[in-house]
Amino acid sequence: MKDKVTTLNRDSSFLKSWSSSRAGYGIKQETGAIAIMTVLLLPVILGFFMLALDLSRIYNRQAEMQILADAVALAAAKKLDGTSAGVNAALTAAQQVVEDQVNGPKYAYLHNMTWENAAITFGASHEAGSGWKSSGDAAASPAGLVFVKVDTKLLSGKYGKVALFFAPIISASFSSVEVGHVTIAGKGRLQVTPLAICAMSSTPRDKRPNSNGAQYDELIEYGFRRGVGYDLMNLNPKGPGPMSFQVDPVSLAGSGAAASNLDPSIYAAYICTGTMAVRQVTGATVAVQSPFPIGTYFGHLNSRFDPYSGTCDVNNSPPDSNVKQYAFAGVSWMSTKATVQVAKQDFATTTKLQTVAEIGPTNYPTAVDYGVLWSFARAVPWSSVTNPNAPEPPGGYTPFAATSPNIWSKLYGSTSTIGTYPASAPYLMASGGAYFQSPAVARRPGTANRRVLNIPLLSCPVTGSTATVLGTGKFLMTTQASATSLYAEFGGLTTEDQLGGPVEIYQ
Structure with missing residues (x-):
């Protein structure tokens, strides 16, 4: 007979009291x-x-x-x-x-x-x-x-x-x-276009004697005359063939310069903006390549006049605030109209490639040979230069007066006559159909001085792939460039201190 196993009922009072206490x-x-x-x-x-x-x-x-x-x-x-x-x-x-x-x-x-x-x-x-x-x-x-x-x-x-x-x-x-x-x-950047030409003289500031009298002696800067236009693709002080240069926009010679920096994928953007990613060019040795391929980049340069055909970014490279072109046949301030856009080539000289402005007015007595004059700057009398060894003072030199009787006939030949000249240089005028034109509405107001190319002036001849920059010249594009020519009027020298680009934080 099996023993009976005792079991506890979960509802028993014992279990309930035990669980509650626990x-x-x-x-x-x-x-x-x-x-x-x-x-x-x-x-x-x-x-x-x-x-x-x-x-x-x-x-x-x-x-x-x-x-x-x-x-x-x-x-x-x-x-x-x-x-x-x-x-x-x-x-x-x-x-x-x-x-x-x-x-x-x-x-x-x-x-x-x-x-x-x-x-x-x-x-x-x-x-x-x-x-x-x-x-x-x-x-x-x-x-x-x-x-x-x-x-x-x-x-x-x-x-x-x-x-x-x-x-x-x-x-x-x-x-x-x-x-x-x-x-x-x-x-950290300079407003310097990475396109260089030869300085026509090695002297920063010199006197250009005038046979009409000392009062008409004129300032020339590295061989260039203010108020005179040049084809920057057709100059050479050391030979009969044109010389122009691409400049490495990223690095100076010996500090990371590389041929790849001149590849269009890098170089084109700097031509559009007119800048170089360096802090100094004057006196520096730059990496160069000749010639400047104007046929490739004339469209990039022309974006300053407002045409954008896939060459430049309008946000980074806006048009000039004044896109008026000063074509030689239509400038209102020249009574005797020129027959060329810029000063003609001097064919009488075969040892170098220069314009008639360098040897006139004796041999070239009329304004028609000089192209468009004074659209950006007026000529400066030598008497305004108190110290040829010092940079131009902050207020600038005092130029010849546009109202001075027969001033053009004394500077550019006996038959040269100035018409009604505006209160300031035509390019600097903010109104007037003869002088000023706004860019397209969608791209207004534009940026002043975008047409002013700050161009390195090199010590020539250049041998190899490096060159020394003597100074930086200001050149106004008077009209759009072509596949062969870049027409620009000289407006004087400038310095790195005046050419600083956008301000950036470094620390």
């Missing part, structure tokens, strides 16, 4: 553990909370200091042009940005600041150890200074100082922290 014991254990963990972790939680508040305020103040430094550096760098006036303009721009009560940068979310020149220095390079100059030293010696450095910690207002709320609980030394920002900004 549940109560578990709840008490969990409650105690949570309490212990809360006691242990509460300081940590509060610490992170306090840290988050203090760090967020530090972060925001750091952002405010960066905004301050960036705004000042960009505004100041735009004003630098290699002159004391440019340095002073940069200082004024810095002050105006900071002390603009409405739109100026703030600290601690809503407080205005006061500017001090001690916070800004000037340099020729963006490298950290480039010999930064104070505002006073920069104004006294401004040449070549194209970068600014702004350090917000040098402002005596201590705008980067943040009083901490909770960190002092840990240590009194954590009562405050000072943050700041250093920004370096400058012009």
Whole structure:
């Protein structure tokens, strides 16, 4: 006979009382553990909370200091042009940005600041150890200074100082922290077209004697006469054949220059924008290739007059604000109309390729031989040049007066006569159908001086693939280029300080 196994009914009072006691014991254990963990972790939680508040305020103040430094550096760098006036303009721009009560940068979310020149220095390079100059030293010696450095910690207002709320609980030394920002900004590109020609003379500024009297002696710059047009594809001071050059737009010779930089996939964009990604060309050795393929790039050059046929990006290479072409047959300010667009070639000289402007007016007495005159600049009397060894002063040379009796007959031949000349050079006029024409409505207002090509003038003859740049000449495209010619009027020399491109932040 089997033994009977005793079983417990789950509904029995014993099991119910046992389960209830065990549940109560578990709840008490969990409650105690949570309490212990809360006691242990509460300081940590509060610490992170306090840290988050203090760090967020530090972060925001750091952002405010960066905004301050960036705004000042960009505004100041735009004003630098290699002159004391440019340095002073940069200082004024810095002050105006900071002390603009409405739109100026703030600290601690809503407080205005006061500017001090001690916070800004000037340099020729963006490298950290480039010999930064104070505002006073920069104004006294401004040449070549194209970068600014702004350090917000040098402002005596201590705008980067943040009083901490909770960190002092840990240590009194954590009562405050000072943050700041250093920004370096400058012009990293030059508004120089990577197309070069030979200087027609090695002398930057020289006198061109005039047999009609010393008062008509004229300034010539590297052999070029202001107000006279040239075919830039048809010049050579050292031989009878034309010489023109492509210039590496990315690197100077010996510093990364490569033939691939002249590949259309790279080079074309620089012809469109008229820029080079270097900070200096005058006196530098550049990598070149001859000839300049005008047949490939004349369309890119012509985008300045507003035709875009897949050559240039209108956003990066906008048209000029004045696209009026000055064709020789229709210029209103020339009583005696020219029969050519630019000065004729001097066929009497066979040892070099020059124009009649170099030897006239004795042998070429009429304006018809000189092409369009004075559309961009007027000739300058030698008497206006007080120091031939110094660059042109910021205000420019005083040119011959357009109203001077018979001035053209003295400069360009006895039968040359000037008509009704406008108040300023025709290209610089902002209205008047004879002088001014806006680009298409969709591309207005355009950009002033896009038709002005800043061209490197090389020391010739050039042998090999490198050349020395003597200076940079300003040439206005008077009409659109063709597949063989680039017609442009000489308007004087310029410098790197005046040719800086867009301002960029380097640090």
